Amino acid sequence: MARIKTDKNISRKDVIVNKAAILFREKGFKAASMRDLAESVGVEAASLYNHIKSKTELLHELCFSVANRFMHKIDTIETEQISSIEKVEKLLKFHINEMIHHYEEVYVSDREWKHLADPYLSNFQNQRRIYRKRFAAIIETGIRNKEIKKIDAPTAVLIMLHAISGIESWHRSTQKISATELEENMITILVGGLVHK
Amino acid sequence: MARIKTDKNISRKDVIVNKAAILFREKGFKAASMRDLAESVGVEAASLYNHIKSKTELLHELCFSVANRFMHKIDTIETEQISSIEKVEKLLKFHINEMIHHYEEVYVSDREWKHLADPYLSNFQNQRRIYRKRFAAIIETGIRNKEIKKIDAPTAVLIMLHAISGIESWHRSTQKISATELEENMITILVGGLVHK
DNA sequence: AAGTCTTGCTAACACGCGTTAGCTTCTTAT
DNA sequence: ATAAGAAGCTAACGCGTGTTAGCAAGACTT
Numbered sequence: 001m002a003r004i005k006t007d008k009n010i011s012r013k014d015v016i017v018n019k020a021a022i023l024f025r026e027k028g029f030k031a032a033s034m035r036d037l038a039e040s041v042g043v044e045a046a047s048l049y050n051h052i053k054s055k056t057e058l059l060h061e062l063c064f065s066v067a068n069r070f071m072h073k074i075d076t077i078e079t080e081q082i083s084s085i086e087k088v089e090k091l092l093k094f095h096i097n098e099m100i101h102h103y104e105e106v107y108v109s110d111r112e113w114k115h116l117a118d119p120y121l122s123n124f125q126n127q128r129r130i131y132r133k134r135f136a137a138i139i140e141t142g143i144r145n146k147e148i149k150k151i152d153a154p155t156a157v158l159i160m161l162h163a164i165s166g167i168e169s170w171h172r173s174t175q176k177i178s179a180t181e182l183e184e185n186m187i188t189i190l191v192g193g194l195v196h197k
Numbered sequence: 198m199a200r201i202k203t204d205k206n207i208s209r210k211d212v213i214v215n216k217a218a219i220l221f222r223e224k225g226f227k228a229a230s231m232r233d234l235a236e237s238v239g240v241e242a243a244s245l246y247n248h249i250k251s252k253t254e255l256l257h258e259l260c261f262s263v264a265n266r267f268m269h270k271i272d273t274i275e276t277e278q279i280s281s282i283e284k285v286e287k288l289l290k291f292h293i294n295e296m297i298h299h300y301e302e303v304y305v306s307d308r309e310w311k312h313l314a315d316p317y318l319s320n321f322q323n324q325r326r327i328y329r330k331r332f333a334a335i336i337e338t339g340i341r342n343k344e345i346k347k348i349d350a351p352t353a354v355l356i357m358l359h360a361i362s363g364i365e366s367w368h369r370s371t372q373k374i375s376a377t378e379l380e381e382n383m384i385t386i387l388v389g390g391l392v393h394k
Numbered sequence: 395a396a397g398t399c400t401t402g403c404t405a406a407c408a409c410g411c412g413t414t415a416g417c418t419t420c421t422t423a424t
Numbered sequence: 425a426t427a428a429g430a431a432g433c434t435a436a437c438g439c440g441t442g443t444t445a446g447c448a449a450g451a452c453t454t
Binding site: 198200230231232242243246251252 | 440441442443444445448449450
C-alpha cells in the first residue's frame with residue numbers, strides 16, 4: 001500500500017502542499033487537478049482528503065504563507081535606522097531571495113491568488129494593497145530626503161515588484177548566472193539605472 | 198433572435214476574440230468557460246462555433262497577434278541609426294503603449310500562453326526566446342559602446358519586460374496618474390535608476 | 395418572390411473535475 | 425497480543441466543461 005513519505009518535522013500535509021506548489025506553478029491552479037496532485041504525491045486522489053480539506057485550502061496555505069513572510073519583513077525593515085535607499089535595497093534583496101529559494105510558493109502566490117475564494121480573496125488583496133503602500137511610503141520618504149529622485153512612488157513599487165517576478169525566467173534558464181550575480185545585477189539596474197554616467 | 202453586432206471592418210469573429218481577451222484576462226484561460234464567453238457576446242454557447250473552431254483557437258489568435266506586433270517592431274528598430282540607449286527607450290515606449298492600449302490582449306498573451314497546444318506552444322516559446330535575445334543584443338552593443346553600464350544583458354531584459362507587465366496594476370488603479378506620466382516615470386526609473394545623483 | 399448562405403437555437407454527448415462514503419490495511423500504544 | 429487511530433483504497437456522486445448534430449430564423453442575391 002502506497003504511503004506518503006515524511007521526514008521528521010514535516011507532516012504529510014506539508015508534503016502535499018509542497019507538491020501542490022510545484023504543480024500549480026507548472027499548470028496553473030485551475031488546470032492542475034487533484035488526480036495530478038495525487039499522482040505526484042504517490043497516492044490515490046481520494047486519499048489526499050485525509051490530510052486536507054479542499055483544493056482551495058492548498059491555495060490559501062501557499063498564498064498566506066508567502067504574504068505573512070513579506071509582511072513580517074517589512075515590519076522589521078520599517079523600524080530600522082538606515083537610509084531609505086538602504087531600506088529599498090534590503091526589501092529588494094529579500095524579494096529576490098524569496099523568489100530564488102521559495103520559487104514555487106512565491107510564484108503561485110503571485111499569479112494564482114485570483115482563484116482564492118472570497119473571505120480569503122479580499123483579505124489577500126488587502127494585505128497586498130497595504131504592503132505596496134508601505135513600500136511606496138519608504139520611497140516617498142527617500143524622495144523628501146533627496147536620496148531618491150522625484151518619481152511617482154507607486155509606479156516605482158510596481159516596477160520593482162514585477163521586475164523581480166521576472167526571476168521566474170531566470171529560474172528556468174539553462175545558462176544562468178549565479179544567484180549572487182543575479183541579485184547584484186538586479187539591484188544595480190533597479191537602483192542605479194542602465195545609463196553609464 | 199440574438200445577433201452579434203458588427204461594425205464595418207470588424208467581423209463577428211473579431212468581436213468574439215476581443216470579448217475572449219477580456220474574459221481570459223479576468224478569469225484566466227482555464228477558468229473562463231465558453232458559456233461565460235457566449236453570455237458576454239450575447240448569444241448561446243453553441244453559436245460561437247459558427248465563427249471559431251475551438252476555445253484554443255481564441256488563445257492562438259490573441260497570443261500571436263501580440264507576438265507578431267512585437268517582432269515587427271524590433272525588426273524596424275534594429276535597422277535604425279540611433280544609439281543603443283535610444284533603441285532601448287523606443288522599445289520600452291512601445292511595450293508601455295501596447296500595455297496601455299491593447300491591455301487585455303497583451304496581458305493574456307503574457308500570462309496564459311502556457312495553455313497553448315503544442316505546435317503553437319513551441320512556436321510561441323521560440324519567438325519569445327528570439328525576441329529576448331535580440332533585445333539583449335541591443336543592450337550588449339550599448340555596453341560595448343560604454344553607453345550602458347556593465348550588467349548582465351539577459352537579466353536587464355527580464356527586468357524591463359516584467360516591470361512593464363506591472364502596468365496591469367496601474368490599469369486597474371482608481372487614482373492613477375496619466376498615461377504620459379506613467380511612461381515618463383517608467384523610462385526614468387528603468388533607464389536612469391532611482392538614485393538622485 | 396425564391397433560393398441560398400449565414401447565423402442562431404435547443405438538445406445532447408462524452409469526459410474530467412472535486413469530493414464523499416464506506417471499507418481495509420498499516421502503525422502505534424497499551 | 426489487542427485495541428485504537430491514522431492513512432490508504434475503490435467506487436461513485438453530481439456538476440460543469442468543450443463541442444457536435446440537426447433544425448429554424450434571418451439576411452443577402454438574383
